[in-house]
Amino acid sequence: MHFLGKSTLQENGISGPAVAPLPPQRGNLTELYDHYFEVVPADTPERLDQVFLLRYQVYCVENPFENPAEHPDGRECDQYDSHSVHSLLIHRPTRALAGTVRIVLPQRGKALPIAHVVDNPLLRDPRILPSRTTAEISRFAISKEFRRRASDRLGADYALLEGDTFPRELDRRVIPHLTLGLMKAIVQMSWDHGITHWSAVMEPALLRLIGRLGLHFNPLGPLVDYHGTRQPCYGKASDILARMKNQQRDAWDLITDNGLYWGYEDVKAADQVA
Numbered sequence: 001m002h003f004l005g006k007s008t009l010q011e012n013g014i015s016g017p018a019v020a021p022l023p024p025q026r027g028n029l030t031e032l033y034d035h036y037f038e039v040v041p042a043d044t045p046e047r048l049d050q051v052f053l054l055r056y057q058v059y060c061v062e063n064p065f066e067n068p069a070e071h072p073d074g075r076e077c078d079q080y081d082s083h084s085v086h087s088l089l090i091h092r093p094t095r096a097l098a099g100t101v102r103i104v105l106p107q108r109g110k111a112l113p114i115a116h117v118v119d120n121p122l123l124r125d126p127r128i129l130p131s132r133t134t135a136e137i138s139r140f141a142i143s144k145e146f147r148r149r150a151s152d153r154l155g156a157d158y159a160l161l162e163g164d165t166f167p168r169e170l171d172r173r174v175i176p177h178l179t180l181g182l183m184k185a186i187v188q189m190s191w192d193h194g195i196t197h198w199s200a201v202m203e204p205a206l207l208r209l210i211g212r213l214g215l216h217f218n219p220l221g222p223l224v225d226y227h228g229t230r231q232p233c234y235g236k237a238s239d240i241l242a243r244m245k246n247q248q249r250d251a252w253d254l255i256t257d258n259g260l261y262w263g264y265e266d267v268k269a270a271d272q273v274a
Helices: 006-011 029-036 045-062 144-154 156-162 178-192 204-212 237-247 249-255 264-273
Strands: 037-041 084-091 096-104 134-142 197-202 229-236
Touching (some): 029 037, 029 249, 045 096, 045 134, 045 144, 084 134, 084 178, 096 144, 134 144, 178 204, 178 237, 178 249, 197 204, 197 237, 204 229, 229 237, 237 249
Antiparallel strands (some): 084 096, 096 134, 197 229
């Protein structure tokens, strides 16, 4: 995991204060979350390099998902990156890289990665997953090293980085998650690229977590053995977000930018496109 200084981040187009002001004592989830994190697109060679470095840390060092010997330059990348879009999650107070995620965009005549993991007829049903507007959520990565070092260096005020414990002085109803930052990135990237449906192969624990946040995906067959036990799943973005809006409005406000992405009218428009 790389903790980047202010000058390095500014060189990469990721600028901002090295030390954030005190967090809001009370307020909505978006206000509190925006104090700690921001999502930036990995739309330059420098930012994309940071994506691959972070993925190497998560997938080759912290977890035995990929063989480090196959990535001697310390960067984890694969054949899908050339037709994917990527985002980085930045921790504002330290300007550290907290996480990354990509969506693999559809290509005419080529299957998404999930098709190599599970053979399910729903993947080929355009009424369920339209081929031109279905993308795959992939490389959803938050570094354990980031959580540990941030907690060690910044003290109890940053206990929220673990996802379920928070400073007593903050409103306990306002529970930011690193996961929400990456979901925010997925929503923005999907909207920008005309994506209406999602597929993914997720850890059951991650599915339970995002389910508590109001994000519910449909299972696509049984569990599979792919880098451990995983659940293939899918969903229509507008349906997933509409349900989230009803169940967890604060979280919906956060990941849709208060309805800028998939607001009331946007959900209707997405339904018509799909």
